[in-house]
Amino acid sequence: MVDEEEIPLWEVFIRPRNGLAHRHCGSLHATDSKMALQAARDVYTRRGEGLSVWVIPSVQISASDPQDREEMFDPSDDKVYRHPNFYNIPDDVGHM
Amino acid sequence: MYSQGLIGAGSENKETPEFLAAFQARIDADEKIEPNDQMPAAYRKTLIRQIGQHAHSEIVGMLPEGNWITRAPTLRRKAALLAKVQDEGGHGLYLYSAAETLGVSRKEMTEELISGRAKYSSIFNYPTQTWADIGAIGWLVDGAAIMNQVPLCRCSYGPYARAMIRVCKEESFHQRQGYEIILTLAEGSEAQKDMAQDALNRWWWPSLMMFGPPDGESPNSDQSTLWKIKRFTNDELRQKFVDATVPQALRLGLSLPDEALKWNETQERYDYGEIDWDEFWNVVKGHGPLNKERVAARKKAWDEGAWVRDAAMAHAKKVSQLNITPIAAE
Numbered sequence: 001m002v003d004e005e006e007i008p009l010w011e012v013f014i015r016p017r018n019g020l021a022h023r024h025c026g027s028l029h030a031t032d033s034k035m036a037l038q039a040a041r042d043v044y045t046r047r048g049e050g051l052s053v054w055v056i057p058s059v060q061i062s063a064s065d066p067q068d069r070e071e072m073f074d075p076s077d078d079k080v081y082r083h084p085n086f087y088n089i090p091d092d093v094g095h096m
Numbered sequence: 097m098y099s100q101g102l103i104g105a106g107s108e109n110k111e112t113p114e115f116l117a118a119f120q121a122r123i124d125a126d127e128k129i130e131p132n133d134q135m136p137a138a139y140r141k142t143l144i145r146q147i148g149q150h151a152h153s154e155i156v157g158m159l160p161e162g163n164w165i166t167r168a169p170t171l172r173r174k175a176a177l178l179a180k181v182q183d184e185g186g187h188g189l190y191l192y193s194a195a196e197t198l199g200v201s202r203k204e205m206t207e208e209l210i211s212g213r214a215k216y217s218s219i220f221n222y223p224t225q226t227w228a229d230i231g232a233i234g235w236l237v238d239g240a241a242i243m244n245q246v247p248l249c250r251c252s253y254g255p256y257a258r259a260m261i262r263v264c265k266e267e268s269f270h271q272r273q274g275y276e277i278i279l280t281l282a283e284g285s286e287a288q289k290d291m292a293q294d295a296l297n298r299w300w301w302p303s304l305m306m307f308g309p310p311d312g313e314s315p316n317s318d319q320s321t322l323w324k325i326k327r328f329t330n331d332e333l334r335q336k337f338v339d340a341t342v343p344q345a346l347r348l349g350l351s352l353p354d355e356a357l358k359w360n361e362t363q364e365r366y367d368y369g370e371i372d373w374d375e376f377w378n379v380v381k382g383h384g385p386l387n388k389e390r391v392a393a394r395k396k397a398w399d400e401g402a403w404v405r406d407a408a409m410a411h412a413k414k415v416s417q418l419n420i421t422p423i424a425a426e
């Protein structure tokens with residue numbers, strides 16, 4: 001094989017039906033967005049899995065590092081006042 | 097899958113006993129491991145090998161069945177077989193993507209396959225001699241694959257487990273279309289029935305070999321079980337397959353090519369005869385009926401597609417230089 005450049009990787013997001021958000025379902029290789037959309041249709045929607053497809057070059061995604069998980073997400077752990085159960089409402093007020 | 101930029105960022109972790117114990121604790125708590133998580137190098141390596149081999153098996157598996165697409169006996173059978181073979185190509189692609197999340201490139205995996213270094217399921221090195229073989233493959237080979245793949249849906253590595261869920265949803269049609277082919281032949285003329293029996297005779301033992309060497313001779317098994325990559329042993333899965341498949345064969349009015357096969361009342365399972373492991377290792381080592389042809393066919397497809405890949409890349413570059421806006425999402 002000649003030293004071929006690797007064909008870029010894309011992430012595929014599919015909306016299964018209207019009313020639901022697009023959801024990540026996998027990835028594929030394609031040279032441009034048109035090819036990526038057609039390949040996504042063939043690879044990920046052979047049985048009516050989708051009504052809409054998004055594709056995005058994988059290199060364009062910025063992700064949090066799992067090793068930073070604590071500093072990223074722990075600050076929300078001690079904020080119990082963000083939850084409805086933190087507040088005392090007498091029973092006779094009824095459902096709130 | 098996901099941001100490739102981070103891959104390898106975690107790979108400099110020192111594998112101290114504390115690190116390994118913490119990793120094992122996550123596995124024991126049934127936590128899924130995701131692509132950019134820290135993981136022992138051996139866990140990564142095991143998965144790259146297993147998922148890569150699995151992907152290659154799906155791709156090479158298209159060849160024996162593809163052999164019959166143009167000669168399918170009816171349009172209904174042709175449409176089904178075409179859809180099945182297309183699914184197998186899709187399975188290969190899901191699995192290559194899952195392997196790529198571990199830091200191996202598609203190019204490296206392709207090179208391994210077309211150079212003949214990669215392993216894949218040895219059953220695909222057997223020829224498809226008659227139309228009945230297409231029935232036998234769907235029924236037995238996909239049936240065995242389902243036994244293997246269902247527990248992999250709960251594998252500890254997230255992307256592999258998710259790929260397996262998609263694959264398993266699609267496999268059921270594969271097995272049913274195969275059984276329907278065999279059933280039709282088994283209920284047909286004497287010659288058709290013979291053809292079905294002949295296919296069963298040739299595919300039965302290689303199907304049992306698909307579960308791999310017997311327990312105790314499978315070097316990676318224990319560690320894979322600890323890491324929850326593997327949930328059942330080779331022999332356990334093989335037994336499940338035999339127990340599920342024998343009644344299906346009896347329903348066809350066909351006989352299985354194993355004189356030792358009989359129902360074991362106390363164990364509530366079928367006992368079966370000795371598997372010819374010499375044959376298995378012979379095929380694994382590259383000396384099966386069609387090992388060379390299979391690799392050559394993949395290499396030919398890859399080489400002859402080179403101009404398409406080159407042209408597509410050149411086109412994409414040209415368009416991006418002209419600064420043409422790509423199709424916008426929503």
Ligand SMILES: [Fe+2]
Binds near residue numbers: 154183184241263
């Ligand atoms: Fe498959």
Ligand SMILES: [Fe+2]
Binds near residue numbers: 184238241267270
């Ligand atoms: Fe299949």
